[in-house]
Amino acid sequence: MQRNQLRIILGLGTVLGALFLLFQAPLVKAARAIPPQAAPPFVPTSPTPSQTNSELLVWDAVMKELTVTAGQATADFSFCVTNVSDTLVVIDKLNPSCGCTTAKLPSEPWLIAPHTGGHIGITVNLAGKFGTIYKTVTVSSTNAPKTLTVKVNIPENPEMARTRNQEMAKADRQAVFRNDCARCHMEPTKGKEGKELYAAACGICHDAEHRATTVPNLHALNHSTDYNYWKVWITTGKAGSMMPGFAIENGGPLTEAQIASVAKYLSETVPTNPQTAQLK
Ligand code: HEC
Ligand code: HEC
Known part of the structure; x- marks a missing residue:
């Protein structure tokens, strides 16, 4: 009885040992394949023949993003690079994708000794730009060429946005009810009537503090008005204008x-005849 148990244990031990020997070799190999220091992910931009050479330099990132404030003159970036090899790497030139972008090396050419590094400064001039822009800088060196990308999010200057909106409305006065314009010019009118509806639908343009000169003050018109006058204007607006x-x-x-409801509200609150109103 006891002997049999011992045999079973020994048998199992041998099988397990054999299995371990079988599987350990690839495991050890896989473990060795992982470099001791995990380098930042290296993303080659284009497969070039010199790519085998490309891991001499390791960058902190190949793309950086910045959101600036409206009116900011420049967007400034810094890319950190390390020569992880045992050979000298020389960066001789940086080529920005456009005249609005400047890229600066610590020295020209820049000699990066083995296992040292430094920073490259990239500045994008934002004059006249808005929205999301991408600029690239190509790094040419004794190593494989590398492309660094910068992405800048530039909010539109409010005055520029207003001019653009006015131009859109001049081309198509119904544009205010569509796409992004609807967010402010249509959505707030939903389910409203009378005074509230007037404020949301009309006051947004007619009672704005810094009204465009072409938008008349409805409370100081120089002619008589009545319910029908308001109803017609609200219904049809005016072709060839922004109304x-x-x-x-x-x-x-x-x-x-x-x-x-708006025509009623206006006919009750705006004097029907400004001349008689003034005489009172
Ligand atoms: C974030 C809200 C908002 C959005 C979006 C918006 N507007 Fe306006 N709009 C206003 C305000 C507020 C005014 C009143 C004037 C001011 O304060 O700029 C106005 C005024 C206007 C005027 C009257 C002229 C003027 O500048 O005073 C027109 C025309 C106009 N908008 C068209 C548009 C068009 C076209 C779009 C879409 C392309 C649009 N708006 C998108 C809020 C908005
Ligand atoms: C997108 C901006 C905008 C909105 C919103 C708007 N208006 Fe106007 N409205 C104008 C402009 C611009 C004019 C001048 C048209 C012209 O060139 O004669 C105007 C003209 C008018 C006039 C003619 C005034 C006169 O000179 O006799 C009336 C009335 C009027 N609007 C009423 C309204 C009412 C009521 C609403 C709301 C239901 C409204 N508007 C909403 C821009 C707007």
Whole structure:
């Protein structure tokens, strides 16, 4: 009985030992393949014949992103590079993708001794630019060429945005009810009537503190007005101007009942005849 148990244990031990010997070799190999110091991920831009050479230099990143404030003059980046090899690497030139971008080496040419490194400065001139822009700088060296990319997010200057909006409205006065314009010019009108609807649909343009000169002050018109006057203007607006037509049949957002409610509100609050109003 005891002998049999011993045999089983010994048998199992031999099998397990054999299995371990079988599998350990590839495991040890795999472990050795991992470099002792994990370098930052290296992303080659284009497969070139000299690519085998390319791991001489290790960059902290090949692409960097920056969000600037409206009106900021430049976007400044710094890329860190390390020569991880035992040979000298010489960076002789940086080629920016456009005249608006400058790239600076610590010295020209820049000699990077083995196992040392430093920084490259990249500056993008943002004059006249907005939105998301990408610029590249090609690094030419005794190592494989490398492309560094910078991405800059530039918020639009409010005055520029306004001019662009006005131009869009001049070309198509119904544009205010579509795409991104709808966020401010249409969405807030939903489900509203009367005074609130006037503020959301009309006041946004007509009562704005810094109104464009072409937008009249509805509370100081030099002619008489009545319910019908308001209703017609709201329904159809004016072709060839920035005044949109609000009726659904004209591509606007307002129902007949909503239009009637604003016309009623205005006919009750704006003096029907400014001349008699002034005489009072
Ligand atoms: C973030 C909200 C917002 C968005 C989005 C918006 N507008 Fe406006 N819009 C306003 C405000 C507020 C005014 C009042 C004037 C001011 O303060 O700039 C205005 C005024 C206007 C005027 C009257 C002229 C003027 O400049 O005073 C027009 C025309 C106009 N917008 C068209 C557009 C168009 C076209 C779009 C879409 C391309 C658009 N707007 C997108 C908020 C917005
Ligand atoms: C996108 C901006 C904008 C919005 C929104 C807007 N208007 Fe206008 N409106 C204008 C402009 C610009 C004019 C001048 C048109 C012209 O060139 O004669 C104008 C003209 C008018 C006039 C003519 C005034 C006159 O000179 O006799 C009336 C009335 C009027 N709007 C009423 C309204 C009402 C009511 C609403 C809301 C339902 C409204 N508007 C919404 C831009 C706007």
